[in-house]
Amino acid sequence: MNALTQYLDLYRSHRDMICAGSPEALNRHRDAALHMLTHIGRLPHFGDEGFVKVSLNDMFAPDYGLNLTRRRFDADAEGAFGCETPVAAGPSALVVNDAFVPGPRMAAALPEGVEVMSLAEAARLYPDDVAREIAPADNPVAALNTLFVQDGVFIRVRAGVKFDRPIQVLAIFNTSEPLMAVRRVKIFVEEGAAARVLLCDHPRVNDVDYLNCRVVEASLSRGSRLEIFDLEEATPRTSRASVTASEQAEGSTLELTNLYLHGGITRNEFIPHHLGEHCTTTVNGLVIGSGKQVIDNAVRLVHTQPRCASHQLFKYALFDSAQGSFQGTVTIRPDAPFTEAHQTDRNLLASPEARMYAMPRLIINCDEVKASHGAATGQLDSNALFYMQSRGIPEAEARMMLINAFMTDVLAKISYTPLHDRLTHLVEKRLHGCETTCAGCSLD
């Protein structure tokens, strides 16, 4: 079955309705996306991509509903959507299904020069920024997103403004019917500015099928700095296809940390791009998979500018019959001398049924570079386990301590201490089998 057909048909038959409900900036590239998708004819199937990857065709095949009519969903922003990743009194925004809802007191928490608003609203105020395509036009997930996107989040940090506290964007599902939410987050960090963005994906309902089709686009101007923390804690019946794309001007720094704590089937792509020299890009990932969870991360980074650096550290701990996939490709073009590129993928299989597929890849077409890559997949160190037990630490606790220890270096790279501590706590809770849902944490 060709899953793409239903989306192309849906778009063609509802094009006028979709476009009428959206500002021009969001409509600008829809026909081009339609053209691209019509041209490729189908979404990648299992085995199409030369590696063990989640099939986009299978992921998009079910007939989820799309909220084309812009139906409003109830959102109890004050209480119900508290998230357990509280960022001490930082500003928060909500995306309920596919619509932006400002958090209570969000505006008050934002300093001058920091804007957080609905993408639809931003499309009216700043049409050219919103229409600027950062995700590659030939990416099928990004194209599907472009075809149907009607709202999302727009964040801009004006030149020179350095905002310490993370801006939290909490995306939730709360419908009783299956839904495909098309969400887009656009982040602009202007010259010399600095910001932290925390993206939390949570469902609200456990027994409904959801598809999260998400694109995050970040534009970093000269000398700016952006840290993105992307936390997924969804239900087993949620699928997620996510593309995070960025463009970095000279001397900018992007740090991306992706944490998968819960979910169903997830496919993340990270596509950073350098526009100038002396850029630094870090993409780190931490995955804890259990049950039948499937987690697929891919990083595609092409070094095209001299004197830039990239770092990747991905760690997976897989339990039960969870399946992980990591594909990291770093290409260094001839015109990117003095590049420094490092990539590490380490995976822990905690059960005989867990599976990991890893493909660390460096393509170096330039002599003057420093580059390294490596992947290792193994089990817990039985000597360490016995050593701990011989000191009286029960086996189950020793295992958790070792798995936790395995994860620490990804968390250690989170420099903002409150967030580091909170995420460390969440990882520990997750490893101890506790639910790490939103309950008990207030939005502001």
Added chain:
Amino acid sequence: MSNNDILLKVDNLHAGIDGKEILRGIDLTIRPGEVHAIMGPNGSGKSTLSGVLAGNPRYTLLGGSATFHGLDLLSLTPEDRSHEGLFLSFQYPVEIPGVSMVNFMRAAVNAKRKYFGEAPMSAADFLKLMRQKRAVVDLDNKLANRSVNEGFSGGEKKRNEIFQMAVLEPRLSILDETDSGLDIDALRVVAEGVNKLKTPENSTIVITHYQRLLDYIKPDFVHILYKGRIVYSGGPELALELEEKGYDWIKEQVDSKEGL
């Protein structure tokens, strides 16, 4: 002496690894307050004996029994053996990146307290305990915040073992080649640490190749392990004799008895 005065009784113990029998009938009786040295040539089964007593799952038990102050030792998990007072100082202490010494020791101390139905130790009491016990082997405070054994020198690793022993206050300590990889000064510090921890109630098994360690930790009994059996037992003078004459005379005696 009644049975109640026996801390450990090992009876006809057989054990192996990867289908190969290493221990071929060990008998050993240890009473409170005694120090036993187990010596023997390479490959005689010394480390296997310590591993089997501590419950290392690498080894397969093939027969025999071990009774530890009335308990069937071999049926206990490694952690319960620890709680009941058995301590193994590893020949090669394991590095555990990402687990700090402080967390490691706190988990160990509180697991033992939980086993005996006690509440976890308060942070202040725990730190005080760490401070006291570090002094036993003069262990550097900065190691406390490092990962377990990671980047420790050979001497620091062995001191760390004795530090852990001091914290856990075992009834029976097995020191598995604690002298290997130590220079003379470190050896003295470690041995002095062991001696400081000695009481009339607790006992020690010192496994070693060389007499040298026994200059510092005085044994009451010396046993020679060869081909998986204790083939000779004697007093401290036996260690000196071995140092002088080597193991060959023992090997010859045993091998000729076995008709080899």
